[in-house]
Amino acid sequence: MAESLLSENCGKLRELMDEALKLYYKVEDSTEATSSDTVQGYITRGIEICEEATRLVSYAGIFSRNEGLSDMATADIQYFLLPVLLGRFTTQLVSRERRDLIRISEIYYRDFLQRTNDYGLSNYTFKDESSDKKEKKERQKSIGDDFKFRDMKLKQFGDKKKYQTLVTDLKKRLDEADDSTRREYYISLLNYFICIAIEELNFLDTEKDLLERMQKLGPGSSKGRDKCPPQKKTMQAVIITKDQVQKAIFGAGYPSLPTYSVQEFYDQRVHDGIFPDPTKPKTGPMSLQEASLAGLSLDDEKEKEIEDEETKIEKDDEELLRRKRDDDEYKDDHRRGWGNRANRS
Known part of the structure; x- marks a missing residue:
């Protein structure tokens, strides 16, 4: 029963992941404005799919601090991408207050980079807000640091183009690829999104500074997306963890931030009536997962x-x-x- 349920979840996960990546590329390659109804529809659907996939990944227990990348099945490597895809989709939303979107996106990007750090895929150095501001002030005073910053940016851009080309080439061979080629494809895809996550964090950091300056100038200075009407409910990040203990240890890595563990997210959706209540018997036919959740x-x-x-x-x-x-x-x-x-x- 458990093996059958796990197999069913894995099959659904692969489908969700494929659809999430297709929506990501639809948004990135679209010639329409990001604010158009069509593109916003892709983005909203992408968030829903990634949240559902995140819940299933946590349910299946795919990630563990006791494992390394070499211990993971090739097909499971792609699930590293869920937080960065959620971060990218969230950044492109236009229906919510901009500061809220920036906060949630940063949580997703940091969670993604922390997890890739833990598995030896990246070596991103996290900085707290106070030290980051101090570093910016010092960099403004030093011409040498400006050159170093420029060289770092050029290297990041070069790495991104290199992995983008590699991903494109490997993707063409996936239909007849063996396990090693697929593994190389997924790892290259991860490296490409690591570059995107770092780039996006830098953009969001700059945007936060801009919003702070606009706020100091007064309410009339805020324009564009930041003028969206405030929402009654603030958004919450959904991270890959099963419970509160994992949330504090292996989630976004920042327990003080208002993030949801997947269990909290699921409980909230049940309370809102979006997901079925596993404690109540369902009328009509049940899937394997529904029966398991209901203890039947x-x-x-x-x-x-x-x-x-x-x-x-x-x-x-x-x-x-x-x-x-x-x-x-x-x-x-x-x-x-x-x-x-x-x-x-």
Whole structure:
């Protein structure tokens, strides 16, 4: 039962991941404005898919601090991308207050870079806000530091182009690729998105400074997306963790930030009526996952249905008898195989 449920989740995860990447490229390659209804529809759908995939990744327990990249199955490497895709989609939303979007996007990008650091895929150095501001002031005073900063930017741009070209070439060979080629593709894709995450964090950092200056100038100075009406509910980041302990240790790495663990996110969706309540029995057929969450067995469900039907027969239930008579009449008039005329004269 558990193996079947895990296999079902893995199949759904692969489908969600494929769709999320397709939506990402649709948004990136679109010639329409980001604020258009079509592109915003792609972005909103992308967020929903990535949040659902994040819940399933946590449920399957794919990531562990006791493992290295070499211990992971090739197909599982792509799930590293969920936080960075969520960060990118969130950055491009226009329907919420801009400062809120920046805050959530930063959580996602930092979570992605922290996880890739832990698995030896990146070596990003995290800085707290006070030291970062101090470094900026010092850099403004030093011409030498400006040159170093410029060289670093050029290197990041070169790395991004290199991995982008490699990903494009490997993607063309995926249909007939062996496991090693697929692994190289996923790792190259991760390296490409590591460059994007670092680049995006720098952009968001600059945008935060700009918003702070505009706020100091007064309410009339804020223009564009930052003038969106405030929302009643602030957005929350959904990170790949199972519970509060993992959230503090291996989530975004910043327990003081208002992030959701996946369990908190799921509980909230159940409370809002978006997800089914696993504690309440569902009427009608159940999937394997729904039955497991409800603590039921599908065999038990079938036995209960058979018992209910026998009880109705004993009581001469009119609805059941009428349905059975209709089925018999239909079978009399429509013999099995009559409709299949393939390869027959």
